[in-house]
């Protein structure tokens with residue numbers, strides 16, 4: 001099809017419709033949507049959701065108001081603000097404030113704004129960031145408030161966990177807590193920086209929980225942090241390092257992070273940082289945070305005198321260095337930072353995840369993780385000729401669907417596997433239509449029609465075929481009961497972040513209803529709006545690709561990198577090409593709770609996988 005300028009509105013919209021029409025036999029058919037015949041193709045395209053209009057947000061909220069009760073609607077409102085950053089927030093508020101506040105008995109609007117402010121604060125945002133009216137604060141955030149009741153709850157929870165700690169965990173727990181609680185005494189040197197090394201399943205997260213609740217019960221302010229949102233939701237009141245410290249997207253080698261007064265105050269009040277998944281932290285980020293904390297605290301001690309407890313497993317995924325070779329990746333880890341020497345090294349050894357034959361399974365995993373096995377030959381009982389049949393046999397009960405995943409190194413294979421598994425599932429396919437357009441890098445416009453040059457240079461058909469990993473596919477196909485994964489950090493406190501797996505419960509034209517499959521909020525229902533997404537920050541593309549779509553991808557199969565931090569009873573590993581990344585095989589295998597739950601399918605006529613481990617980093 002020839003390219004058409006958006007200025008030629010009717011032909012432009014006709015072309016959009018033609019790209020999605022299936023059974024149309026006439027122009028009238030093309031202008032008819034759900035039985036309604038429109039006068040123009042542009043009106044029809046808008047009704048089909050194929051083109052962004054200024055009232056798209058209102059269409060989303062009209063649908064939301066008809067489905068959601070006020071409390072859920074406030075969460076949805078906040079997720080939409082965070083995900084899309086719409087420009088017309090105040091109009092949305094004014095239009096829907098009644099629906100957003102009708103569950104309150106008095107001071108409706110103020111209480112609704114107050115509730116919204118709390119939800120936003122949990123994501124390090126505020127009403128002011130979106131030009132919403134500032135509420136009069138009438139209640140405080142439970143998690144931050146130290147009340148007698150909270151202290152009792154924290155102590156009860158903490159004591160229960162501490163009682164269960166194994167020996168290794170208890171030794172580390174005691175050392176860290178003693179150092180923090182004995183802070184005032186000057187008669188011996190106080191360690192402030194700890195590193196807990198533990199392979200997958202050795203109980204690091206369990207230990208962080210025990211530390212968190214006991215320290216909170218002692219009125220210490222503790223912040224649990226992770227590099228990715230998916231790891232953050234597994235920590236008590238966890239959040240990402242980017243949110244906690246305000247880390248910018250581009251990390252600078254000198255200077256400090258710009259922090260506003262509110263953030264400064266918040267950071268100053270924190271006594272202890274517990275930071276998980278530290279193998280992924282680039283050393284430049286740790287050093288930037290060290291300089292920033294010294295500056296904020298006006299204290300030249302490491303990290304401004306704060307207690308920092310890092311935890312992680314260097315057998316797992318390391319920092320991402322675009323087009324970086326082995327040496328660059330290794331040198332980017334925090335082990336190569338000048339700060340590394342000040343961390344007191346502690347370690348956990350006993351695998352607490354492995355179900356049966358725990359010791360044998362964990363030894364088998366560690367041999368692979370430590371690189372002692374160079375060429376891994378899967379034993380007969382874990383080999384598979386067809387992973388889809390083995391992992392997702394037909395008529396699998398829904399409950400069973402959620403506790404399994406196929407892992408593969410790259411998105412190409414993952415996408416093919418997902419499409420095939422969806423096709424085999426019972427139920428009819430729902431196709432979410434979307435709008436794609438490009439803007440040239442540096443031109444910040446939300447409207448396709450404003451960047452005509454980009455539209456003419458990058459035709460719609462070309463854009464539709466692009467599948468960058470940060471965006472959902474152009475043609476998103478779903479079924480009720482399908483497993484999907486969120487592609488955006490919409491709310492870490494609500495457990496809805498980049499990598500969260502969900503099962504689809506209902507599909508509406510602009511709202512997707514799903515049930516969380518991971519984290520403390522597992523089982524909770526969430527409503528995800530269709531939103532404007534783009535590839536901003538992806539420097540590999542000469543333009544920004546904009547796509548209006550549900551921010552999800554199918555996730556029966558996921559990449560090995562995305563599987564980090566998650567555990568399943570059944571794991572299929574699909575290796576159709578050599579693995580190049582450090583720790584990939586170990587991460588994939590250690591996602592399973594038992595060896596008998598693992599199935600591996602290799603490329604035809606191959607019987608072994610090269611195990612890539614950068615030994616320098618784990619010694």
Ligand SMILES: Nc1ncnc2c1ncn2[C@@H]1O[C@H](COP(=O)(O)OP(=O)(O)OP(=O)(O)O)[C@@H](O)[C@H]1O
Nearest residue numbers: 164165166199200201202203204205206352353565
């Ligand atoms: N002391 C303990 N008592 C009972 N269960 C425990 C204990 N420690 C850990 N577990 C359980 O073992 C499993 C693995 O623990 P956890 O998730 O804390 O490991 P991890 O080191 O954080 O793993 P990963 O690095 O893969 O995230 C969890 O189900 C956890 O509840």
